[in-house]
Amino acid sequence: MIRIVNLFFIIFFLLSAKAYSLIEIDITRGNLDPLPIAVSPLFQDDSSKRNSINELKIENVGSEISLVVENNLKISGLFNPLNKEAFLQKPDIAHLKPRFEDWALIKAQALITGKVTIEDKKLKVEFRLWDILAGREMMALAFTTVPSNWRRVGHIISDKVYERLTGEKGYFDTRIIYVSEEGPKTARVKKLAIMDQDGFNTKYLTLGNELVLTPRFNPTSQMVTYLSYFKNLPRVYLLDIETGTQEVVGDFPGMTFAPRFSPDGKKIIMSFAKDGNSDIYTMDLENRIVERITNHPSIDTSPSYSPDNKFITFNSDRSGFQQIYVMKSDGSNVKRISFGKGLYGTPVWSPRGDLIAFTKLHKGKFYIGVMRTDGSGERLLTENYYQEAPSWSPNGRVLIFYRETKSNDKGEGFSAKLWSIDLTGYNERQVQTETDASDPSWSSLLSN
Amino acid sequence: MNFSKSFRNTFLVILLSLIVSACATKKTTTTVEGQMQGDVYTGTDTVKYLADGVPDRVFFATNESILTTKSRDTLRKQANWLRENSSINVVVEGHADERGTREYNLALGERRANAAKDYLITYGISADRISVISYGKERPVDSGSNPLSWSKNRRSVTVKAN
Numbered sequence: 001m002i003r004i005v006n007l008f009f010i011i012f013f014l015l016s017a018k019a020y021s022l023i024e025i026d027i028t029r030g031n032l033d034p035l036p037i038a039v040s041p042l043f044q045d046d047s048s049k050r051n052s053i054n055e056l057k058i059e060n061v062g063s064e065i066s067l068v069v070e071n072n073l074k075i076s077g078l079f080n081p082l083n084k085e086a087f088l089q090k091p092d093i094a095h096l097k098p099r100f101e102d103w104a105l106i107k108a109q110a111l112i113t114g115k116v117t118i119e120d121k122k123l124k125v126e127f128r129l130w131d132i133l134a135g136r137e138m139m140a141l142a143f144t145t146v147p148s149n150w151r152r153v154g155h156i157i158s159d160k161v162y163e164r165l166t167g168e169k170g171y172f173d174t175r176i177i178y179v180s181e182e183g184p185k186t187a188r189v190k191k192l193a194i195m196d197q198d199g200f201n202t203k204y205l206t207l208g209n210e211l212v213l214t215p216r217f218n219p220t221s222q223m224v225t226y227l228s229y230f231k232n233l234p235r236v237y238l239l240d241i242e243t244g245t246q247e248v249v250g251d252f253p254g255m256t257f258a259p260r261f262s263p264d265g266k267k268i269i270m271s272f273a274k275d276g277n278s279d280i281y282t283m284d285l286e287n288r289i290v291e292r293i294t295n296h297p298s299i300d301t302s303p304s305y306s307p308d309n310k311f312i313t314f315n316s317d318r319s320g321f322q323q324i325y326v327m328k329s330d331g332s333n334v335k336r337i338s339f340g341k342g343l344y345g346t347p348v349w350s351p352r353g354d355l356i357a358f359t360k361l362h363k364g365k366f367y368i369g370v371m372r373t374d375g376s377g378e379r380l381l382t383e384n385y386y387q388e389a390p391s392w393s394p395n396g397r398v399l400i401f402y403r404e405t406k407s408n409d410k411g412e413g414f415s416a417k418l419w420s421i422d423l424t425g426y427n428e429r430q431v432q433t434e435t436d437a438s439d440p441s442w443s444s445l446l447s448n
Numbered sequence: 449m450n451f452s453k454s455f456r457n458t459f460l461v462i463l464l465s466l467i468v469s470a471c472a473t474k475k476t477t478t479t480v481e482g483q484m485q486g487d488v489y490t491g492t493d494t495v496k497y498l499a500d501g502v503p504d505r506v507f508f509a510t511n512e513s514i515l516t517t518k519s520r521d522t523l524r525k526q527a528n529w530l531r532e533n534s535s536i537n538v539v540v541e542g543h544a545d546e547r548g549t550r551e552y553n554l555a556l557g558e559r560r561a562n563a564a565k566d567y568l569i570t571y572g573i574s575a576d577r578i579s580v581i582s583y584g585k586e587r588p589v590d591s592g593s594n595p596l597s598w599s600k601n602r603r604s605v606t607v608k609a610n
Contacts, residue, residue: 186590255582257554258551277559389549410592
């Protein structure tokens with residue numbers, strides 16, 4: 001159960017000194033020199049400690065929150081959180097007024113300090129970001145929430161720090177929906193699963209009784225669309241992850257698949273296959289009106305809207321092979337944009353609007369890449385035996401996708417895992433999941 | 449000392465061996481244990497039978513949904529069997545191999561299943577006796593990651609529905 005509303009923000013002071021701060025991170029280039037940052041454990045007094053144990057079964061939620069922050073900053077590839085054992089100043093004193101020389105001595109350029117209290121079943125958190133070189137405070141925030149939200153507090157602090165130091169929104173207070181996979185390749189059991197972006201709080205949304213594929217978040221709400229083989233009828237479904245209610249999308253006399261929301265959250269765009277031909281359709285979620293967008297004897301699939309809802313990119317083999325196309329959202333002005341060697345699939349429009357991410361197959365290798373929306377400037381970010389289905393972080397800086405390993409002739413050695421990579425092509429990382437996993441979709445920021 | 453000549457000879461030998469090995473690789477992929485023609489599976493490992501002498505499945509080339517001569521022969525046998533057993537309805541399942549994006553493969557599986565269905569219809573089987581379902585790459589019959597395994601998985605399978 002997700003309650004975004006129960007996380008109140010009370011911003012009580014904000015003394016940013018942007019003009020004077022010396023540290024700044026350029027995230028438009030591959031960052032090979034991550035910023036050394038000290039994340040001091042958030043200070044918690046003794047009475048709060050008792051409440052923390054009672055409420056959360058955690059002795060020191062302040063230091064747990066700081067670990068969440070530290071891990072987020074580390075996996076972003078932009079920060080190098082320093083070893084806490086080297087810290088000279090105690091958390092409570094540092095939070096009041098850091099001795100900047102001490103932090104400079106261990107080569108920290110930025111410092112996060114904070115304080116937590118748990119009282120009356122409320123978790124109060126305040127934190128500060130310090131610029132060590134300039135010797136001043138860069139940001140200070142405080143908020144109150146229910147204690148069980150403590151990991152989200154860590155994600156929100158991470159987002160604020162990321163935003164303050166890079167100038168762009170973060171992507172830490174987000175979740176990933178994906179397909180959990182278990183069992184042998186020939187009888188794979190697949191379930192919908194959802195987890196925090198850092199791999200914690202995994203929940204399974206289906207039981208594995210029927211095949212489920214390609215879940216995607218609505219960018220504006222807690223809704224998900226996906227493909228289910230319920231009763232052996234492959235259809236696009238809509239699932240409300242707060243209430244658990246689900247329904248079939250539209251009344252199509254055949255398979256519907258490859259669903260995705262429009263960026264305004266008002267429509268679902270998908271493929272409908274009939275008599276061996278797949279075309280693209282939309283359904284308006286308010287008035288349930290279905291519109292046909294493409295009408296071509298080839299396969300048209302994997303549609304994705306531009307963030308302004310004006311264009312659609314999609315995958316078609318109308319040229320004879322899988323290629324990427326862009327059209328106006330009414331289906332007019334169809335233009336092929338992929339012209340490199342190989343096959344192209346799964347185009348996804350960046351939330352920033354300037355790029356389309358894709359999967360490419362060339363000479364037996366699979367690539368995740370990006371190109372501009374007119375097809376120019378193709379850049380391949382990663383090459384592997386098998387990988388596909390990129391999904392953008394809400395700030396358009398990171399792609400998450402899945403990768404499969406080759407199996408031997410007996411079918412052994414197969415695995416499917418989630419991976420992420422920066423738009424720059426650096427910082428490739430496996431995303432931890434409890435089971436094998438595929439078809440990831442990144443949510444929007446839960447709080448702003 | 450004719451260095452450049454010996455160099456050229458070495459080069460030629462390397463070039464020749466490359467050509468030979470290229471031919472060798474090509475040969476193995478086209479005739480793996482006599483079970484493939486082009487990259488269409490022609491073996492019987494995975495084949496089941498709807499009735500005596502009526503194979504349940506046909507195989508496709510990579511990214512293709514064209515029926516081969518052998519596939520058409522199999523489907524004519526299925527049509528005959530369906531004519532003789534008019535109370536039986538069937539589901540034609542379309543499948544793809546693992547070397548393609550999931551969504552495209554779902555469409556490709558649907559296209560393959562319909563290619564088989566259409567052929568059964570031309571041989572007199574009523575369309576309402578045949579339904580189709582695509583599994584894309586979700587239900588491989590062979591879990592290997594090699595050209596022979598993939599060729600067994602690019603298939604449409606006719607299954608009794610009742």
